[in-house]
Amino acid sequence: MGAAFDIAYVFRFVPMLLTTLDVTLRIVAGATLLGLIAGLLVALPRLYRVPVLQNxxxxxxxxxxGTPILIxxxxxxxxxxxxxxFAHIDVTRAPVLLFVIATYGLNGGAYMSEMIRSAVLAVDRGQAEAAYAIGMSGYRTxxxxxxxxxxxxxxxxxxxxVIAMLKDTSLAFTLGVMELTGKSQTLGMLTRHFTExxxxxxxxxxxxxLALEKLFRQAERRLLRHEREPSADVPRRSRRMRLLLRRPAGKGDVSL
Incomplete structure (x- = not known):
């Protein structure tokens, strides 16, 4: 049984857990970079339908x-x-963090390949064909x-x-990595205040x-900053047009 609940421990444990935040962020950053590279390499054969590589x-x-990240x-x-x-390669002395980053990176690459493929396919194919027609290279297109x-x-x-990967890093402690969740397990065992x-x-x-969500939202707004927004006076002009249409045709007016 755990100790009696004490809200003070919740705030006391936060700085203790933050000492391992750098490990969690390193896993997320390394896995994201690896996932982007793997996702691009996996998406290209499917986009261009390369026979063997596509399969x-x-x-x-x-x-x-189709398999759990823990497995x-x-x-x-x-x-x-x-x-x-069998290839006479010994990786038994490699840091466990490398295996964790590689696993999360390759797992994320599968999802990011679908992200890249769907985003590219969302662009009108006719625009690329028009660029080729005026002599632009594939890279510039x-x-x-x-x-x-x-x-x-x-x-x-x-x-x-990325946010899903951040939350999935909580499973890295099963391999002995002392990240946020691993540190919480240790604190819970030592103090018996598991709930806190x-x-x-x-x-x-x-x-x-929440911080990542806000960061990505700002980045999305920056990417869409050139999109034309509807003018604020459109409703006003619409009402004015309706009034003009309702008004009887007078001198100098063109009756419809």
Whole structure:
């Protein structure tokens, strides 16, 4: 049984848990970068329908989206070193954090590949064909035509993927990584105030998620800053037009 609930422990545990925040953020940052690279490499064969690579990419996405992240952590940490032994590669002394980042990065790459593919397909194909028709190269067409329109579509999906990855890092403690959740487990065992520990942990995750959400929202507004917004006087002009149509035609007016 745990100790009696004491709200003071909730605020006392927050600075203790924050000492391991850098580990969680390193996992998220490293996995996000790896996920973007993997997602792009996986999305390209499916976008351009490369015969063999397209099937491999589909299998990759199906595996990482169809199996739990916890099972993937165990497979990479315990199974990958055994497989690499056949190639005479010893990774048993590699830091566990590398296995965690690799697992989360490859898992995130499966979702980000779908994000990239859907964002690119959302851009009108005719615009790319018109760019090719006037002599633009494939690289310039992608960077000048496709990418500026695909980014606003992909950014909300990317934000969801990053925030979901942040919350999924709570499973890294199962491999002995002392991140936020691992630290909370230790504090709970030492003090027996489990409820207060988890409330502190939930508060930290919530604040980080809200900060990321605000950051991505600002980035999305910046990407859409050139979009034309409806004029504020449109309703006023509409009412004026209705009044003009209702008014009897007078001298100099054109009756409709």
């Amino acid at each position: 491999i990419s589909q299998a990759y996405v199906s595996f990482f989206r 993937q952590l165990f497979l990479f940490y315990y199974g990958l070193p055994e497989l690499l032994k 992608f960077t000048r035509i496709v990418l500026p329109q695909a980014l606003p579509v992909a950014l909300p999906l990317f934000a969801n993927a 520990t988890y409330l502190s942990l939930a508060l930290i995750y919530l604040l980080i998620s």
